[in-house]
Amino acid sequence: xxxxxxxxxxxxxxxxxxxxxxxxxxxxxxxxxxxxxxxxxxxxxxxxxxxxxxxxxxxxxxxxxxxxxxxxxxxxxxxxxx
Numbered sequence: 001x002x003x004x005x006x007x008x009x010x011x012x013x014x015x016x017x018x019x020x021x022x023x024x025x026x027x028x029x030x031x032x033x034x035x036x037x038x039x040x041x042x043x044x045x046x047x048x049x050x051x052x053x054x055x056x057x058x059x060x061x062x063x064x065x066x067x068x069x070x071x072x073x074x075x076x077x078x079x080x081x082x
Contacts, residue, residue: 003074007067014059022052
């Protein structure tokens, strides 16, 4: 139970970092959007959203691998504790 809670907290921390990165990249794209290049703004925002989704999938995969590995190496000793 404790390991599951730690995994959820870890995944939420990665999501928070991902949201911060998305916001920072979106502001960067907006700051570099000159009037002659405004046609690229929609495309840039779309690429940032795609990057956000892939980073989120990666965060879930990292969480599963990390905490799954901990569970495997810990073995059944974590299940026997009461």
